[in-house]
Amino acid sequence: MRILLCSVLILFRFTVRGTALPEDSLEEKFHTWTPEFRYDYTYHHGIRGWLKLHHVPANFAEAGNRCKYEGGELATPLDLEMLEAMKDTLIGETYQSVFIGVHSIFSYGDYYSIKGVPLGRMPLSWTKWGPSFDIDKRCVVFFQNGTITNDYCNKAGHPYICYKRHENETLSICGTIDKDYMYVPDLDTCYKIHARRTTWRDAFMTCSAEGAHLLVINSEKEMKSVVNLAKPFPRDIQIDLFAGFVDLNKAGQWTTIHGVPLEESGFAIWNTGEPNNSGKTEYCGSFQYSTGYNDELCDKKMGFVCEKKKDSLLPATGKPSRILTDQFIIFKKG
Structure with a gap:
């Protein structure tokens, strides 16, 4: 009885099969749990989302479409956490540059993200030689050191990075967050x-x-x-x-x-x-x-x-890579 009075036991029981936990969950905070999306994306806790580097070059529109069809969007370094995650994704790669979700297609020189954030609000800087003055170069490419320049949107092909934000979706029986399957x-x-x-x-x-x-x-x-x-x-x-x-x-x-x-x-x-x-x-x-x-x-x-197939987006084992099932975390006071 005295043990019960001196100890406060907080019991958490999780049965998680590809489902998302609340944003402030301890598993997320201490990086002991990785939410599921698809096997070819890597989860980054710092940005609460997944990144995928596409090695096969594409033009800007093709890159954006493939990211969208995969369930994400062209990655854009809107803050320092995303900037560092994207730089880390390119470590060891030989690519000179990758497309990101920034362009001036609507008006030359007015650079915005695909979500409408102006370039000046992003932690980005042009390369030492600055942007090209070619008015047809309206899409932005990103270098591993975090600098950017502009290039052709349709003529040029570049690798690219897709981003999917963690929004507490759950995998359906079809092994996807796409509810239309x-x-x-x-x-x-x-x-x-x-x-x-x-x-x-x-x-x-x-x-x-x-x-x-x-x-x-x-x-x-x-x-x-x-x-x-x-x-x-x-x-x-x-x-x-x-x-x-x-x-x-x-x-x-x-x-x-x-x-x-x-x-x-x-x-x-x-x-x-x-x-x-x-x-x-x-x-x-x-x-x-x-x-x-x-x-x-x-x-x-x-x-x-x-x-x-139900397991087409799951790891090779056919099961989510990390599952917390019937696990208990106990905190003792004193």
Whole structure:
């Protein structure tokens, strides 16, 4: 009894499976817990968020889009903590520069972040030779020493850094914070119908950035499941959706994006009269509502379907990298 009177026990029990703890939680404060987002992003406690260095160069718009599709944005050093985290991300890399989320696209010389923060409010300085006076160089690149210069937005390609702020999202059963992915238990697979119209190549990139891939139908059962998922969408979207198969060599040999001949993929039902290669320019595949496959112009803009495995964004073990399960932290007074 005296022990109970002399000791104050504070019991914390956590059962965390990819969920976020309150911002002032002790685990976050003392860096004993890492929230989950996706395996290819690194969490930085100092900025309460994740960073990812993309090694493959892209222009400014492409870089911004991929960051967005991955669930983040182009990283911008708005404060010293972010500046240091971005510099650390580039340690050991041989890149001369990377794109960041700062530009003067709207008005030459007026540099702002993608969120509208003026350059003068950021802890950044130009390189010793200053900004270029070429009026077409309107996007900012960042060096490992923390200095910046301007370069072409579309002509030049640079690596880039994406940032995702920790906002207490939870991973769904689909292993993503994207709530638009729908789980189909019978297939143990997740799907997302994109109503945004775009080209086949951009659709492929979007699915890839989301940790998924363009839809590859492997059975009639899967076909019917996708049809059901598409029913709530406008008829003009669901009637024709890009899917994951192509005539890559333009020789009438259709294969899935996984390199499997379409006839061996488990589902190869074409719409009546298809494929017809109308105009000798239809080399990308689409799925027409309740009827079958169609060949389409790759540059035509249509909706599309992404297909995702539950563990595609998790570490190689298939489980979140750090889980606190049924752990107790006890504080004793005195």
